[in-house]
Amino acid sequence: VTHDTIFLNTTHLPTFSSPAIETHLHRIPGISEKFLYFNDDIFLGEEVLPEDFITSRGGQKVYLSWPVPDCSAVCPWSWVGDGTCDTPCNTTACDYDGEDCLT
Structure with a gap:
């Protein structure tokens, strides 16, 4: 092009x-x-394969050169948006647990 x-x-x-x-x-x-x-x-x-870049839900995978700091001392980012309501993550700083606590 x-x-x-x-x-x-x-x-x-x-x-x-x-x-x-x-x-x-x-x-x-x-x-x-x-x-x-x-x-x-x-x-x-x-x-490389498509699944190296795209999640099973169609999202984009991001690879960083350094670890992302957790959103709080009691909530690692791996808990946010994982489909389980984690009360310590249900805060503004943790993006309200990725909406996992909405019912």
């Missing part, structure tokens, strides 16, 4: 700005609802 296909204002071209290009990806004709976008600094060292 060439840049002039996805940029409405071709006076902005040529561009080598990744953020500018990334904001126009949705204009790629026929692009899938879910797709992977890698910039030129990514290398995959082994086979």
Whole structure:
């Protein structure tokens, strides 16, 4: 796909700005609802499968370089949105247990 296909204002071209290009990806004709976008600094060292990126419920998996701090000392993020109402997590800071406590 060439840049002039996805940029409405071709006076902005040529561009080598990744953020500018990334904001126009949705204009790629026929692009899938879910797709992977890698910039030129990514290398995959082994086979990957869709389930490496998409959860069984259709959500996106996120891999971080560092652990995310828990939302509170008594509620790890793994409890939030797990389908079980955890009273210590039913707070604003813990996103109301991912709505697990709604009945």
